[in-house]
Amino acid sequence: MINERLRAAAMAAAVVAVGFVGYALGTWSGPAGSPAAAETPVVEDPPAAPAPAAGTGRDALTPTEIAIARELAVDAALRAETTDVTGAPGPELLSVALAGGDGPRRAAVLLYDYRDDRLIKRVIDLAGRAVAGSFSATDRQPPPTEREVxxxxxxxxxxxxxxLLRERFHTATGRDLTARSDVEVEAQTVPDGTGAAAACGAHRCLMLLPRPRDAAYLDLTDLVIDLSTRTVVQR
Incomplete structure (x- = not known):
């Protein structure tokens, strides 16, 4: 009887000791299945600082600077005398980038006028919020935009x-091409052309680079999309 009482007292003391250590270490969970009394706090990353309105030096343009450049580059007069790739009034916006040279920060805005097939460059003084220069040229074909593709x-x-696209898709994959989503399409501009595509270079033409999700790029180099005339040219 005495031995049993001693064993019971020893077990109770052990439980208390374990509980004390667990409590001290912040790991004691109480009865089985109950939540921990102390948990490691979750440390969250601090919120990202808002982007500055204006950059400095040769830093990339900020979203605010890009918005200012886009707005100033296309005024009412330019919008009235140009069209974009869809035929709507106003030129097609190709790119906005930091202009070279020292001095105040400036942005170079490239636009394409589908009415007259000309590339337009407007240099924007970001601090003064004014057009610092305007240039245009023909036979210049920078890389296409996503909307042009x-x-x-x-x-x-x-x-x-x-x-031809469907036939080559089937040859490459063994499946029928039934939806636009079956291929991812990239493209490059055609800087000049011959034969049936002789107008390319003066016109804005694209060569498509379609790729099935599970195959290599399909060869469509014999087809050219003339965006200026909105026609497909086979060469």
Missing amino acids: TTATDLLWADPAAK
Whole structure:
């Protein structure tokens, strides 16, 4: 009887000791299944600082500077005498980048006028909020925008020449091409052309680079999308 009482007292003391250590270390969870009495606090990253309105030196343009440059580059007069890739009034915005040179920060805005097939460059004085220079040239074809690639893809998809895309897709994958989402499309501009595509270079033309999700790029180098005339040219 005495031994049993001693064993019971020893066990109770052990439980108390373990509980005390767990409590001291912040790990005691109480009865089975109950939440911990002390948990490690969750440390969250501090919120990101807001982007500055204006950059300094040769830093990349801030979102605010890009918005200012885009707004100032296309005034009412330019909008009235130009069209974009969809045929709507105003030039197609190609890019906005930090202009070179020392002095005040300036942005170079590249635009394309589909009415006259000319590339327009406007230099924006960001501090003065004014157009510091305006230039235009023909036969200049910078890389295409995402909207131009989408427009070119739309034109091909609606053209009889799309059968070549379907045939090459089937050859590469063994499946039928049934939806636009079956291929990812990139593109590059055609700086000059010959034969049926001789107008390319003066016109804004794209060569599409379609790629199925599980195959390599498909060869469509024999097709050119003339965005200026909105036609598909086979060469």
